[in-house]
Amino acid sequence: MAIFNVHVTIENKPGISDPEGETILNDLVLKGTHSSISKIKTAKMLKFTIKEKDKKIAKAKVQEICDDLRIYNPMVSKVTIDVFDA
Amino acid sequence: MKVGVIVFPGSNCDRDMYHVLTDVFKLDAEYFWHEKGLPKNIDAVILPGGFSYGDRLRSGAIAAHSPIINDVRKMAEKGIPILGVCNGFQILVEAGLLPGALLKNTSLNFMCRWTSLIVENNKTPFTNKLKLHQKIPIPIANGEGRYYVDELTLKKLKKNNQIVFRYSEVVNGSTDRIAGVCNEDGNVVGMMPHPERATESAINPIDNKPSSLIFESLIKTIGVKN
Amino acid sequence: MSLEPQELDELTSKIGRKPTSTELQIVAAEWSEHCSYKSSKKHLKMLPMKGPLVISEKGYDSGVLDVGDGYVITAHIESHNHPSAVEPYGGAATGVGGVIRDILSAGTRPIAIFDGLRFGDIEKDQQARWLFKNAVTGIADYGNCLGIPTIGGEVEFDECYSNYALVDVAAIGFGKKKNLIKNHAKKGDLVVLLGGSTGRDGIGGSQFASDSLESENRSAVQIPDPFIEKLIIEAILEARNQNLIHAMKDLGGGGLSCAVSETADALSIGIEMDVNKVHTRESDMNPDEIMVSESQERMLIVTDNDKFKKIQEICKKFHITCSVIGKVTSGNMMHVKKGKKTCANLPTDLVANATLLDRPSKKPAYLEKIEDEKKLAPITDYSKMMMMFLSSPNIASKIWVYGQYDHEVGIRTVVKPGTDASVLRLDNGKFLAAKIDGNPKHCYINPREGAIGCFEEACRNVVCTGATPIGMLDHLQFGNPEDPEIFWTFLESLKGLTDFAKYFEIPCVGGKVSLYNETPSGPIKPTPIIGILGLIDKTPLYPQKIASGDCLVIIGNTKNEMGGSEYFEYIHKFIGGICPVVNFEESKANMNTVLNVIKKNLLKAVHDCSKGGLGVAVSEICMTHQIGCTVSLDKVPGPKLDADRILFSESHSRYLLVLQKKNLKKLEEILKKSHVSYHMIGVFGDENIRFNLDRKSIIDLRVDKAQKTWSNSLRELVVHG
Structure with a gap:
């Protein structure tokens, strides 16, 4: 068994608008001199610390938790799960 | 005497504040859109409550970059009375004109309820007609209203008499029950509760006189100048 | 599509x-049904739409009422049920947005939001809790950001909404007539x-x-x-x-x-x-x-x-x-x-x-035996039962909900949420009271009388503030209209509302029909929601502090009408019995009398009897004002009934009046002259809520304990499950 850090990023699915990201882009970033930025998306990140056999199982376990407990609403959001060695 | 009421995109207590200034206290007030400048003849500035930029990123974080904030900063330096209420307070904090930060309430929910304040500093332009430790019945309405400062800053605030109002009870987890603070010079005041919602007996079920004194203090302050 | x-x-x-x-x-x-009203439009015409204050113009998405001195109010109601059932946060929030834009379309500024929320049994059902919690946050985040106060509504839980959600939103606008x-x-x-x-x-x-x-x-x-x-x-x-x-x-x-x-x-x-x-x-x-x-x-x-x-x-x-x-x-x-x-x-x-349809209708088979009562298990300890009742999701205080809504912004809110109806001040010195009400438990047992009951309850609520009802909004929510039995319940409700509206001359100024409200386990109970707008020319009845020695008077008869009552359904888990019926004449007399005595400045507070009956209504007054009251159930007007029926019958047209003892004689003179049923039934004082029958104690509760349970139980349930 090993300890892993698992990062769960929850964001709106592609095609679904993200008003917060748009406001930060248009009303803050683009009003400065940072014209090279073309998009900002907001997301929420949860950091799990988990003890599992390997990275694959750790990822699957966290995915299962996210699905079971409705940690994100699949109707609007998607999750990206990244696993790192602790 | 002229009071400027600054309007940001998403301000929503601007009209309430204007009503109280003009109809209740017969002051001369004018709205200023955040992209415009402030004229020189302004005697006091109020940043009203609301959800500037929809509270995105952090409450007040985007409005703090509005062009008008440069003028507010200049006026603050000149000692002109400036009051930020609720989102206005958050903006002043984000702009660095007041110390601290405003975090999510410990309930994690938006809270709208009546509570009462205790006056801790009655030397500011907005409290000089109130008695020290006087109670003010007043409503709060915010989601990110928990005032936070680290211990070192708290010590400094206490030493400089920068704590203007405390809640009389634990409301949202604010450091030291702080509800309002001022800058070191005392002319810039920020508070989370809404005095403009408490000055008229028709809408104040408890007692409208104490919060009226906040506006009467302002009249006393800027009236003397003229 | x-x-x-x-x-x-x-x-x-x-x-x-x-x-x-x-x-x-x-x-x-x-x-689509949603846009064309093809199933309902033919029948909706029966509702009276005209009245002395109604301004009708082509193309309005909201009802417009003239409130005098060159000012108008606009009102509209909508639901967002299907979207909220799958994404409660966004569904409920966009529901608010839609109805606000309808108010804006007429050229008026939105000044108030109301929301009616219905979900499955949150005590048992985690999904219902999730839907409830997120719908409330959605409404709060949207309305609060707009700076439009959410000043009223209702929340109800019933198994018929399992895996589903009813999110109704009403809004009121205000403006100058010339700006329409x-x-x-x-x-x-x-x-x-x-x-x-x-x-x-x-x-x-x-x-x-x-x-x-x-x-x-x-x-x-x-x-x-x-x-x-x-x-x-x-x-x-x-x-x-x-x-x-x-x-x-x-x-x-x-x-x-x-x-x-x-x-x-x-x-x-x-x-x-x-x-x-x-x-x-x-x-x-x-x-x-x-x-x-x-x-x-x-x-x-x-x-x-x-x-x-x-x-x-x-x-x-x-x-x-x-x-x-x-x-x-x-x-x-x-x-x-x-x-x-x-x-x-x-x-x-x-x-x-769209071509309008004439859908067939047929009286549902389930109604044949619905009025039969079963033998109920006896209650051994009413005080204990009452505590449980006060903490039950439908009876418990909804402060966890409206405490998340900014109900003060706009500085018009004179009477705050948590009372019978909130009251707003208008720029012409008048006041507007408004309330929305629904009662699917009654409507299931008797779609006609249940719908009339919702109408009367909403009227009662605004009357309690001293307001005269001037307009009605209806939102008719039913299951699949292609089922003749469901369509029959729709027609019955509509006919009932029409009869009441005509008798009381309250025009329907706006409405909406939402059909196909079907959950995985079948149709919802018939759920018409009625919104009432009431106008106060001079001053509203501001709730005043109740003192020891103040009197409690009831107007209206308490009848053996237990069907669909919270007592039958929550305590006895029984759906059936006789649905409360509104007697139009009695209803009108009681309403006018209450308005009359409020105008005469004789009262400290008025509260209506509705969900949970007299027992809950008296307790609510006590808990809100943190004072005890001793009530003699034998003095309650109406046929002779057992204690539980007097306590928990949900008969309509009943009002509880609180007044100083010195005003009692004057009040009784007026009530006598008005030919309404009334009786002084209690006196306020000390720290206990007591109900006695023939000098025997039935219920005896500490107000502070009851108040704590009643105020906190909904939050506890949502936060800790």
Whole structure:
């Protein structure tokens, strides 16, 4: 068994608008001199610390938790799960 | 005497504040859109409550970059009375004109309820007609209203008499029950509760006189100048 | 999205050719139940719509009432049930947004929001808790951001809503009569789309709302953006002040298809538009998607060239987009182009007026035996039962809900939420009281009497503040209308509402029908929601502090009407019995009498008896004012009944009056003269809520303990499950 850090990023699915990201882009970033930025998306990140056999199982376990407990609403959001060695 | 009421995109207590200034206290007030400048003849500035930029990123974080904030900063330096209420307070904090930060309430929910304040500093332009430790019945309405400062800053605030109002009870987890603070010079005041919602007996079920004194203090302050 | 085969035949024969794919999409959206009211429209005409204060103009999405001195109020009600059932946060929030834009369309500023929420049994059902919690947050985040106070509503839990949600939102607007938008247009006027960009979210929403919730329709989810809605409100009102708007409509169900066809039909004009001119979120959207997208926060405006330049200036100030998407033409065609290519060219009256249906109806079989009562298990300890009752989700205080809504912003809220009805001050010195009420438990047992009961309850609530009812909003929510038994319940409710409205001369100023409310385990109970607007010319009854020695008087008879009562359903888990029936004459006499004694300044507070009956109503007064009361149940007017029936019957037309002892004689003189049933039943004082029958104690509770349980139990349930 090993300890892993698992990062769960929850964001709106592609095609679904993200008003917060748009406001930060248009009303803050683009009003400065940072014209090279073309998009900002907001997301929420949860950091799990988990003890599992390997990275694959750790990822699957966290995915299962996210699905079971409705940690994100699949109707609007998607999750990206990244696993790192602790 | 002229009071400027600054309007940001998403301000929503601007009209309430204007009503109280003009109809209740017969002051001369004018709205200023955040992209415009402030004229020189302004005697006091109020940043009203609301959800500037929809509270995105952090409450007040985007409005703090509005062009008008440069003028507010200049006026603050000149000692002109400036009051930020609720989102206005958050903006002043984000702009660095007041110390601290405003975090999510410990309930994690938006809270709208009546509570009462205790006056801790009655030397500011907005409290000089109130008695020290006087109670003010007043409503709060915010989601990110928990005032936070680290211990070192708290010590400094206490030493400089920068704590203007405390809640009389634990409301949202604010450091030291702080509800309002001022800058070191005392002319810039920020508070989370809404005095403009408490000055008229028709809408104040408890007692409208104490919060009226906040506006009467302002009249006393800027009236003397003229 | 699709048309029924016979509807496709009808369309083909009426236009004399095969419709294009865009035409099919447009017509399917507009002929959906949600937009066309094809099942209900024929019958809705029975409701009285006219009254001395009603202002009716073509093309209004909201009801308009004249409140004197050059001012009007507007009101509207809508639901967002299907979207909220799959994405409660966004569904509930965009529900608020939609109804607010209807108020804005008339040219009035929205000044209040009400919401009625219904979910499954949150004590047992985690999904119901999730839906409830997120719907409340959605409404709070949206309404609070707009700076429009949410000042009332109701929350109810019933197993019939398992895996589903009813989210009803009503809104009130206020403005000057001269600023009302007089919807008109002439050839050459510009058709402008203002606000958020058009995206793929929310495609097919209205069709979705007209289907049962069998398949999870993912694309129909709409993303709320209250910030842009706030900017739209301010921009539109600025344009209104400068008289820049000829006609205006909000984009709701059916998106551009419905807004364009309905505007053209209402104003008897044609509209030619180009989908390439619509500002879209994604570049690859096809005409069909653009026409039916239900992206939120958009308004359709008709104006002329010069005025449009000024509108552009205003939009520039607020950083919102406005695009000229078309122009007004003579004739009556809705001509949709993509560049030079025609995508749709249809007569607007054809699009906007689906063929109305005459659905068959049949009395449901379940009603045959519903009034039979079963033998109930005896209650051994009423005090203990009462504590449990006060903490039950339907009876418990809803402060956890309305405490999250900014109900003070706008500084009009004179009587705050948590009372019978909230009261707003208006700029002409008058006051407006408003309330929405529903009661599916009663309506299930008797759709007619249950619906009338909701109507009367909402009236009672505004009467308790001293307001005279001046207008009604109805929202009729039922299951699949193709089922004759469900359709019968719809008709019965509607007939009942019509009879009551006519007898009391309260016009229906707005309404909505929501059908196909089906959960995985069947249809919802009939759920009509009634909103009542009441006007107070002078001063409302401000609740005053109750002191020891103050008297409690009841007006109205308590009858053996236990069917659908919270007591039967929550305590005895029994659905059945006789539904409370409103006696119109008695109801009117009681209402007028209460208004009369409020005007005479004899009372400290008035509270109506509704859910949970007399027992709960008295306890609520005690808990709110933190004072005890001793009540003699034997003195309660009505037939002789057992203690539990006197305590928990939900008979209508009952009011509890609180007054100082010195005013009692004067009050009794008036009540005697008014020929109403009444009796003094209790005296306030000390720290206990006591109900006695024939000097025997039935219930004895500490007020502080009851108050703590009642106030905190809903939050506890949501937060800790």
